[in-house]
Amino acid sequence: MNPGVHAGTRGTPLTPTGLSRPSVRSAGLLLGLALLAAATALSLSVGTRHIPLDQVWSALVAPSGTESDGIVRELRLPRTLIGIAVGAALGLGGAVMQTLTRNPLADPGLLGVNAGASAAVVTAIGVLGITSFTGYLWFALAGAALAATAVHALGGARSATPVRLALAGTAVNAALFGYVNGLQLGNLNTLDEMRHWSVGTLARRDPALLLTVAPLLVAGALLALALARPLGALALGEDQARALGTDLRRTRVLAVLALTLLCGGATAVCGPIGFVGLMIPHAARAFCGPDPRWLFPFCALYAPVLLLVSDVIGRIVVPPSEIEVGTVTAFLGGLLFVHLVRRRKVARL
Template identity: 40%
Template sequence: MTVLAPTPTAPGDARPRRWGRRRVVGVAVLVTALVIVAVLSVTFGARDVAPADIWAGLGGSTDTASAAAVGKRVPRTILAMLVGAALAVAGAVLQGATRNPLADPQILGINGGASLAIVTGIAFFGLSTASAYIWVGLLGAGAAAVLVYAIGSLGRGGPTPLRLALAGAVTAVAFSSLVSAILLPRINVMNVFRFWQIGGVGGATPETILQVLPFLLVGFVVCFASASALNTLALGDELAAGLGARVRTARLLSSAGAVILCGAATAVAGPIGFIGLVVPHMIRLVVGVDHRWLLPVSALGGAVLLTLADVLGRIVARPEEIEVGIITALIGAPFFIALVRRQKMRAL
């Protein structure tokens, strides 16, 4: 009987184990960070809250001002986590679907489409409820995505990553101009819209969360179910098709999930930028490019970052607040520039 000697372990064989350890450690760190920022979000604001008041407020007590503050901050914290997770997952999906590292709901004009639809509804149809914002925002985001894809598909070569990015940038500028054209002659609409346009979660209520939650859940399910297809798309359209993947169907379905998340998140919190751009790149450094890990861990990272940004906005200018959309821009822009310069990311 011939006994085969074991094959020596190649240096590259340790890579899966190394990624496995990094993923476990990364998820543990993010879960811990999420718990910490949740506690900070409930504790700090225009009025700091003592631990006893936190427990009283969580129990439904409104006997003290601090306990009442907790009752308002808990929905705000939950909404910040949901919106941050939605935007981060949407950004990761769009980057994978378009194979463009600069893809983002804001850059591709999806947030702009939701904004234009909502301001049109406020100005001409008297929209004023969260549920109406959500439905109109979804329609606007979907229409913007279709328009950007159609423009990026013109000419020979089809919708390349560069064409989609350019089409999205041009469309976003056009939407912003149309929003300004609608608002300028309507001061009453501008007063309603300007706080929403900055982006924030300060108006969160349990009713708002319950209204937007079904849409977010549908978006998350569609995006997570597209993880394997996005891994195949990363190989290139020709190779993916050769492996039996339905490239166009996979791209459309995954993008539809991202559009649902963007539209719903934008409707309840305004057009918050940079979460969908920065977080996926941060998470790739921890879990790699496998979308089966990237998408759920990006959800954790987005929830942590947006909640932390909301806490900072309440602390730095007390007793006033800085809206979370401003904080994410201040944090995200320089961080993303440094990340791109360090990693030299040109394609996915």
């Protein structure tokens, strides 16, 4: 018997630490819930003005009209809820994307979601003169949906494969971002307005936007979770998936739809926020392995933790100013991702 692996009850394999894989998964979920609760408390308490947790609790359950109550209820609570929803959507979308394409370096932007949303928003600003975030929302959603549909069609539709989807996504991204850059350079007002949206931030977002897009995020999340089993079969290879009775075309179409709802909705609300959907699935696999039935819930739980912590860091590093969360996730996520790659010894030529 391998000394690093021991037999568990009823033949359940144990990890080198002596815990069975189900125990590790359960512990990982509990840890994720605890971390999410801690990140939520930090998001409500920490900022340019620190508010003790007891005052945060009073503001939530028994507001008395103080200035602290207003900060918590009107500014930080909506920002935190948006961060939780958007983080869960991006993490789940990244896990779906990597499983669908069988590419561990894939992220939701590979299907053209971010590029399509950006192209639609810059069109709304530069051509139609729309300057409100509420106005951006539906254009961003429509652009994300159209871009994802175009990538799926160019990738072969019924005969789409991971390689074809990746190549089609790269081509659509290049074309759309070229259009975005051209329109911005030709119109300085568009460049200035687009700057506020494209940086990726949780600040200054109308809570009504979350209420508007929440049904789409919930629908995308439920669809992604329902696809966990067929996507897991697809990850084994097309022949194996067919042998297990998986409808490949239906699974791919529904997975693209779930990605569009999740990442299109998240991008519409906060602008493009990178690295969350790329890094979180790698970290989650350390607890739950590659099985999508476990990976998807883990990513939906841990991604908001990264997003909220990054947002808190952005508030406190250069007071009284803020660093936008998209910048912090790129930096922090990049460091953590490099650590994971080096620790697992996969970054070798």
